[in-house]
Amino acid sequence: MATINLREFYPWYITDEMMEVTDEVAAELRADKLYEVAHRRRLTRNKAQYSLDCDDGIEYSACLHEPTPQELLERIEQFCQLWNALNSLPEVQGRRIDACIILGKSCREVAKAEGVDKSAVRRFVLSGLECMKKYLRKNL
Secondary structure (H helix, E strand, C coil): CEEEEHHHHCCCCCCCCEEEECHHHHHHHHHHHHHHHHHHHHHHHCCCCCCCCCCCCHHHHHHCCCCCHHHHHHHHHHHHHHHHHHHCCCHHHHHHHHHHHHCCCCHHHHHHHHCCCHHHHHHHHHHHHHHHHHHHHHHC
8 A cells, every 4th residue: 555645646635635545546646647747848848839829720719619508599590580581582682692692702703603794793682681681670
């Protein structure tokens, strides 16, 4: 039987707390402690400290939180309202808004695919968005 000090292995112990454990447990605790020290040393040597402002996506993933069930329900409800507003438009207008706003295509690309002028596509998209706003104001 080996005697260990729990304060050396657990940070929440602020005073010395001696405890007898089997030799295997003591050896495993010491091996784990050595591994943690080696890991910390490797991080420092390899300069693996991360900066949140280096634009590699770490900041986003660090700040990202799981949405609550309430937030998920609100998102679904908002999606359904926008979907209904989009479906209230004529087919051509809805298709052009879908391509330009949702899919992110340019008005020039949509106009070329449909064989029309890009100003016509732009006018359709802007008037369609206004119609969607009116629909949402009326139904909310």
